[in-house]
Amino acid sequence: MDVKNSFMISEFVLLGLTSTWELEIFFFCIFLLTYAAIMAGNLFIVIMVTCDSHLHSKPMYFLLGNLSFLDMSISTITTPKMITDFLREKKTISLWGCMAQMFFLHFLGGSEMTLLIVMAVDHYIAICKPLHYTSIMSCRVLVGSGLLSWAVGFVHTMSQMVFTVTLPFCGPNVVDDIFCELPLVIKLACTETYVLELLVIADSGLLSFTCFTLLLISYTVILVTVPHGSSDGLSRALSTLSAHITMVTLFFGPCIFIYTWPFSILSMDKFLSVFYSVITPLLNPIIYTLRNREMKSAMSRMKTQCINFRHTFWTTTMKMNGISGKLM
Numbered sequence: 378m379d380v381k382n383s384f385m386i387s388e389f390v391l392l393g394l395t396s397t398w399e400l401e402i403f404f405f406c407i408f409l410l411t412y413a414a415i416m417a418g419n420l421f422i423v424i425m426v427t428c429d430s431h432l433h434s435k436p437m438y439f440l441l442g443n444l445s446f447l448d449m450s451i452s453t454i455t456t457p458k459m460i461t462d463f464l465r466e467k468k469t470i471s472l473w474g475c476m477a478q479m480f481f482l483h484f485l486g487g488s489e490m491t492l493l494i495v496m497a498v499d500h501y502i503a504i505c506k507p508l509h510y511t512s513i514m515s516c517r518v519l520v521g522s523g524l525l526s527w528a529v530g531f532v533h534t535m536s537q538m539v540f541t542v543t544l545p546f547c548g549p550n551v552v553d554d555i556f557c558e559l560p561l562v563i564k565l566a567c568t569e570t571y572v573l574e575l576l577v578i579a580d581s582g583l584l585s586f587t588c589f590t591l592l593l594i595s596y597t598v599i600l601v602t603v604p605h606g607s608s609d610g611l612s613r614a615l616s617t618l619s620a621h622i623t624m625v626t627l628f629f630g631p632c633i634f635i636y637t638w639p640f641s642i643l644s645m646d647k648f649l650s651v652f653y654s655v656i657t658p659l660l661n662p663i664i665y666t667l668r669n670r671e672m673k674s675a676m677s678r679m680k681t682q683c684i685n686f687r688h689t690f691w692t693t694t695m696k697m698n699g700i701s702g703k704l705m
């Protein structure tokens with residue numbers, strides 16, 4: 378045991394996207410701008426939902442604000458490290474830094490999957506039972522749903538990480554990806570990990586597939602139910618669901634592919650890692666800001682408030698200057 382501990386590695390080497398210096402500079406600029414857009418877009422949604430009284434009182438936007446917070450967190454766990462690694466010749470991450478990265482990725486990822494199901498239920502109640510919407514989606518239900526999503530994410534990540542942190546890593550330490558991906562790191566352990574690899578596939582893959590299936594079922598029920606109502610209700614339902622189904626498909630697609638594809642394709646793994654950690658968090662503000670009527674109205678109200686505030690500020694300043702001139 379002492380001999381094994383003496384050879385325990387203290388860090389992992391990440392190969393990243395490329396080893397060509399010109400491409401690394403190009404990727405550095407692209408991902409830096411993308412990360413700035415992710416943070417600005419999602420933070421804007423959180424601020425709008427928090428400050429705008431019209432959005433603050435609607436359950437859907439409470440859930441949307443939580444979704445934006447999760448997207449910002451997921452991107453922050455991976456993207457800043459990836460951006461700085463583009464400027465480094467040797468891309469390394471500490472053993473426990475790698476463990477923390479995997480823990481929070483699965484924690485927040487599991488929470489976001491559950492939150493998307495809660496949002497689907499919210500859509501169903503709003504479209505199919507509008508008269509009972511406010512009574513069903515009460516503040517207590519919203520808070521409970523939020524806590525439930527975080528609890529599911531915590532159980533999901535702990536069910537895998539509690540075994541992963543005890544693995545001995547005393548051999549190869551090269552991870553051919555842009556961040557620490559659980560299946561790749563497990564394979565580097567200097568012990569038999571077949572059972573643990575099956576657990577990861579059963580846990581992460583099954584969770585993703587189950588949540589995705591439940592979402593499709595919920596939206597199918599909505600589309601089947603709505604035509605019995607007005608044509609205007611069907612039009613609004615299709616408008617809302619088309620955007621949300623697009624986001625859900627793009628979110629769950631990479632997860633299901635990574636954990637259920639029987640063959641290892643390293644180039645595809647890297648592409649999906651970038652897609653999941655960078656592109657997906659960028660979709661949320663694009664879909665819900667550019668295509669949402671109430672968000673556009675909230676932005677117009679905020680713009681009007683800013684103009685009024687600036688006008689009031691300058692008017693008050695001019696009056697104060699006039700009073701000071703008279704006193705002199």
